[in-house]
Amino acid sequence: MKIQGVPNPGDGLRLHLNENTGGCSPRVIEAIRTLTPTDISAYPDYKKAVLTCAEYFQVNPEELLLTNGLDEGILMVALANFGRAYDPEQEAIIPVPAFDPYLTATAAVGAKVIRVPPGPNFAFPVDEVITAISAKTRLIFLNTPNNPTGQIIPHQIIRRVIDAAPQATVLVDEAYVEFANGSFLDELSQHSNVVLGRTFSKAYGMAGMRIGCLIAKPETIDPIRKVIPIFNMNVVAITAMQAAVKDQSFLPAYTAEVKESRQRLYEACRRLDLEYWESSANFVLVRVGKLAPKVVATLDTRGIHVRDRSQDPYSPGCIRITAGVLSHTDEAIKALEANVSSGLIETRGAL
Numbered sequence: 371m372k373i374q375g376v377p378n379p380g381d382g383l384r385l386h387l388n389e390n391t392g393g394c395s396p397r398v399i400e401a402i403r404t405l406t407p408t409d410i411s412a413y414p415d416y417k418k419a420v421l422t423c424a425e426y427f428q429v430n431p432e433e434l435l436l437t438n439g440l441d442e443g444i445l446m447v448a449l450a451n452f453g454r455a456y457d458p459e460q461e462a463i464i465p466v467p468a469f470d471p472y473l474t475a476t477a478a479v480g481a482k483v484i485r486v487p488p489g490p491n492f493a494f495p496v497d498e499v500i501t502a503i504s505a506k507t508r509l510i511f512l513n514t515p516n517n518p519t520g521q522i523i524p525h526q527i528i529r530r531v532i533d534a535a536p537q538a539t540v541l542v543d544e545a546y547v548e549f550a551n552g553s554f555l556d557e558l559s560q561h562s563n564v565v566l567g568r569t570f571s572k573a574y575g576m577a578g579m580r581i582g583c584l585i586a587k588p589e590t591i592d593p594i595r596k597v598i599p600i601f602n603m604n605v606v607a608i609t610a611m612q613a614a615v616k617d618q619s620f621l622p623a624y625t626a627e628v629k630e631s632r633q634r635l636y637e638a639c640r641r642l643d644l645e646y647w648e649s650s651a652n653f654v655l656v657r658v659g660k661l662a663p664k665v666v667a668t669l670d671t672r673g674i675h676v677r678d679r680s681q682d683p684y685s686p687g688c689i690r691i692t693a694g695v696l697s698h699t700d701e702a703i704k705a706l707e708a709n710v711s712s713g714l715i716e717t718r719g720a721l
């Protein structure tokens with residue numbers, strides 16, 4: 371039986387979807403409690419939410435669109451770029467490994483996917499991406515930090531791609547930027563072919579709310595405004611977002627914890643002789659060998675849910691582990707140790 375959404379792994383630690391497993395700011399819960407029956411019965415008024423969010427990101431309100439998760443933003447960018455003048459020869463460039471919805475959104479609007487494989491150690495393949503750009507290119511997905519590798523794309527490289535594709539839209543997906551150094555937001559006003567994507571699902575701990583946003587110059591965001599559902603956000607989500615951005619202390623405390631968690635995971639991987647890649651996001655990609663699906667299943671039975679990335683040809687033998695709440699990371703490390711001891715995980719030496 372096919373059921374909507376991603377299968378729920380059941381009880382245990384959810385280290386498979388890069389959520390904030392510590393929860394959201396308490397101020398979000400307080401704000402939601404203030405909602406009245408008529409707040410719920412009325413269609414939402416987005417004006418205050420857009421103004422608050424725009425002020426938070428220091429952009430003009432006409433440059434920002436709230437979206438039902440960044441997932442919706444990704445689909446709307448694809449729809450705005452390919453949907454109206456349907457032409458199956460038009461292309462989206464997707465550096466891989468990549469967040470799956472780039473591929474599904476491109477397929478959903480009937481455009482062609484051009485995959486560009488990574489360089490050694492997941493280095494961003496800038497020359498190959500630029501070579502792949504043609505008159506048919508309508509959209510380029512840049513994800514920094516990248517899911518699933520955690521690698522960033524330096525701003526000068528983003529600029530090179532943008533300049534090489536003036537006829538295309540470049541979506542810079544910064545879903546995990548709060549865990550890294552430096553957003554591309556400050557440069558956005560210099561580029562008219564760039565849309566920046568942000569989300570409140572990750573660092574802000576509000577994945578269940580489904581709220582993100584797209585930011586771009588008015589002339590770039592207007593075609594997306596035309597295709598997005600008119601009441602795409604619910605009143606609980608916009609109330610939650612407005613409370614979240616007012617809590618100044620939540621983000622620094624959590625991002626510091628993520629950094630410490632990453633360090634603990636790196637240290638454990640070095641001690642256990644496992645290949646890993648230093649990450650600028652709230653997860654770490656670790657190579658566990660050809661039995662990766664079995665490793666994931668064994669961790670599941672211990673109530674530690676991690677993401678199997680081993681079936682992706684660009685991350686063979688790899689799993690992705692969310693690095694957040696320290697005690698959760700410690701549990702994950704214990705489970706990795708047990709799997710190394712039992713021989714299920716192949717160490718670097720054995721690979």
Ligand SMILES: Cc1ncc(COP(=O)(O)O)c(C=O)c1O
Pocket residue numbers: 387388438439440441442469513516517543545568569570571577580581582
């Ligand atoms: C790279 C990337 N972009 C976008 C999203 C979507 O986030 P949201 O929960 O806001 O839809 C995710 C979620 O996992 C992601 O990893």
